[in-house]
Amino acid sequence: MTTLLYTEVEEELRAAVRALLADRCPPSAVLKRVESPAPYDLDLWKTLSREIGVAGLLIPESYGGAGASASEVAVVLEELGRGAAPVPFFTSSVLATRAALDAGAADLLGRLASGDTTAALAVPFTATPYHRAADTVEASGTTLTGTVADVAGAEAADVLLVPAGGALYLVEAGHAEITTRPSLDLTRPVATVAFSGAAAARLGSCDVAEVLRFGAGLLASEQLGVAEWCLETTLAYVRERHQFARPIGSFQAIKHRLADLWLDVVRARAAARNAAADTSPLAVAVAQAWNAGVAVHVAEEAVQLHGGIGMTWEHPIHLYLKRAKATEIALGTPGDHRAALAELADLPG
Amino acid sequence: MDVRDRIAGLLASADPADQVGFLRARFEAGLAWVHFPEGLGGLGAPRDLQQVVEKELAHTPQPNIGLQAIGLGMAAPTILAFGTQEQKERFLRPLYTGEEIWCQLFSEPGAGSDLATLATRAVRDGDEWVVDGQKVWTSGAHHARWAILVTRTDPDVPKHRGMTYFVCDMSAPGVEVRPLRQITGEAEFNEVFLTGVRLSDDLRLGEVGDGWRVAQTTLMNERVAIGGTPGRRGGGMIGVVSDTWRSRPDLRTPELHQRLLKLWVESEVTRLSAVRLREQLAAGQPGPEGSGMKLSFAKLNQELTGLDLELRRDLGYDDWSFRRSEDVDMLGRGPGYRYLRAKGNSIEGGTSEILRNIVSERVLGLPSEPRIDKDVPWKDLPR
């Protein structure tokens, strides 16, 4: 029977990730990093992927991974969402790894599991599981040519996994031209990836839509983490901040808004847990249709309820707002997922 | 004896054609509510075992959830928590079998959300209490043999301290029940006048002056009962609207489609939270999520019934006649009735505003608003 609760193993994993992030990547450190030339924290990523071993969670033990379930991956994503952590876990260990599994790329999987190699799936982060756009990269023999916009995690990747003509190809990052651009999400910037006759190895066939769907379902857990951080941070603030000689959190107008946000987050937790335990198209569409909007709404309310300080660069809320808004757009908007439900729930338009 | 043996024994000996007889036998077998003590309809077993019992006995006679809601959901847990052994033995069995129906005499014209300000007086007279006052919005008082009643016994202390809780005999002289017509046309609730009603002291639940604490137990159970049971995916009220949608393609518009899909998602995540809450309870880790369920369901029910009516473009109504209703019949009645009745979901059992106060203070730990009524004797409160 699927359960929507957290197991003991998951809680231990959560505690390990949370402790590491508290130590190595508090919001102040993330703020500093996002404006540096290296927006991804690769040292932190090394510790996380190798010592805590998160890189190989999804990979079967036969390839050197942990053979863990999607529910364990989901807990890591909750924590990384809470920290707005600038590490390529989602892009490498979820999206790219799921694609490599689909293509049966044994050798690559071993390297991904050990944390020696970090990968990125060369597909726009705006792609959806529902309407597959035509490939913008063409394979000719063992070379690739073409351009992919809005690839997340490309800068942090050693190798790029590129879908072309129904197959998945591997290109060393050094053989591609990766151009970053200022991105809405400072902690997970996107880049344009161009190949001009780049040397490529064919890994196998790959159903990209299924990879994106799998990612979308787990992204709901990251969105849950973002929403939780925003809610908790705001609760702490309204208890402390005084105006009119009382904590602003004693004003009913504010209490009721927070009660409603809490209800939204409670339901986001149930939806995220469900989509991790049951990765069916329906569960994924429900989780994304709900959680993407909840994360944005809670982050927006967090800005408002902090007043002026919420508008400053100095306060980390904006990192979460940006992450929330970017993940609302990524892998299908809530509207895309609702449209899919018309068929999945038999409610034709 | 194992619970499965008890179930098998019950099925072998009791006659399902005899509703009351069967429920009596089920109560005797300890299968009414397994977490209650032995001899009182239970086995002193963990609460989650009840799910097994419900599943095995799903095809047998069931208590009437509509008519017996207040007895089963509110009176029983309160009697279990505060009643004397004699009270438990006297009341629980006929409450369960439906031989005796219960109602709730809490709200008054001057005391709704602020229940603790209530004015119905109970004055001691030897071994009896004499009760005078007026209650209102009393659902099902016209069916009820007994009521749970909160009264004021000491007007000289602050309001939360001077109350006492009773079981009220609805057949006692001086109890008068008058129907109140609702926006649906029928009369589901009543006003109840209590004039010189004499209640013997052994109908008191809990200590004199401790009525507020007893009432809290009732109210917590009320909210769980209203919000707590998860149905199947796509069922309940979203199922009603979805059925309309599927069977009437001629009614569809893109705008209604968007709203329907949004509400379908919200219904599903709300249902998943209820499932998760139940798993938490079964695992012995009850979370605070329960306080929110009634809020979510009230909002959803209201939006869904409104959408259903709009979708059907139905300008009719099934029955406005002023009559006593048996119980709340959300699925048997028409869409207009459902729309109107659902308006009560955010008022009955604590308004949505009050529930948001409770969530923000008890779950989220936010400070209460400054209060002027806490330390003032009840008789001196501004009115």
Ligand SMILES: Cc1cc2nc3c(=O)[nH]c(=O)nc-3n(C[C@H](O)[C@H](O)[C@H](O)COP(=O)(O)OP(=O)(O)OC[C@H]3O[C@@H](n4cnc5c(N)ncnc54)[C@H](O)[C@@H]3O)c2cc1C
């Ligand atoms: C269908 C139905 C069945 C019922 N059945 C029963 C029953 O069987 N037995 C029984 O005892 N009672 C019953 N009730 C009564 C119900 O519990 C009360 O109506 C409810 O508690 C609200 O009290 P009130 O009607 O006096 O409204 P009020 O308390 O006067 O509230 C009026 C409005 O003010 C708001 N408000 C009040 N205080 C605050 C505050 N502090 N902050 C913000 N907003 C506030 C309320 O939310 C509401 O919107 C029933 C009600 C309904 C609708």
